[in-house]
C-alpha cells in the first residue's frame with residue numbers, strides 16, 4: 666500500500682468514527698482531498714485508492730492537473746480565491762467553486778460556463794467567526810447572496826463553505842461549526858434546497874462532523890506537509 670492510500674484509509678476511519686459518535690450516517694459526509702502543491706502522481710495514487718473528489722487553491726495549477734488527468738473522470742473543486750480576471754479558467758475546467766462571496770464573480774462564472782458542461786456547482790464562502798481570514802461574506806448577507814446566485818442560469822447553488830480560525834479545543838471548534846450549520850439550516854428553511862456544508866480540515870474534522878458538516882476538506886493528513894505555506 667502506498668503512503669497516500671494508507672493515509673486515506675486512516676482519514677476515512679476518522680470520518681467513520683466521528684459520524685458514529687455523532688449518530689450520523691457515514692454516507693452523509695463527503696471527503697474532499699486537497700491536492701494543492703502536490704503533483705499529478707499524488708492525485709493518481711489517491712484516485713487508485715478510490716478517491717474521486719479533489720480540491721485545488723491555485724487556479725492555473727488546478728487547470729494543469731485537471732487537463733493532465735482528464736481520463737480519470739475526477740471531480741475538481743476550486744477552494745481558493747477567484748479574482749474576476751481568473752473566472753474563465755475556473756468556469757471552463759472545474760466542477761465546483763466553493764469560494765464565491767461576491768455576486769459579480771458568480772455572474773461571470775455563469776456567463777462563462779460552457780454550454781456543453783453541466784451547471785457549475787457553487788458554495789458561498791461565509792466568514793462564520795468574523796476571523797482574521799477576511800474572505801467570505803458576513804453570515805447576515807448569506808441569504809440575499811444565496812437567492813441571487815440560485816437565480817443564475819449556468820450555476821447550481823449547493824451550499825456553504827467556511828474556514829474558521831483554529832480554535833483552542835474541540836468544544837470551541839464545534840461551537841463555531843454549529844453556527845455555520847445553523848445558517849445552513851436557516852437558508853434551507855427559506856427554501857434554498859442546499860445539500861452541502863463544506864467545513865472541517867485535517868485538524869478539526871471531528872468537531873465539524875459533530876456540528877453537521879457534509880464535506881470535509883483534507884490535505885495534510887493525506888498528502889503530508891506542504892512545501893509552500895498555507896495561504
Ligand SMILES: *Cc1c(COP(=O)(O)O)cnc(C)c1O
Nearest residue numbers: 699722744866867882883884885
Ligand atoms: C489547504 C486547504 C485545506 C486543507 O487543509 P489541511 O489542513 O492541509 O487539511 C482545506 N480547505 C482549504 C480552503 C484550504 O485552503
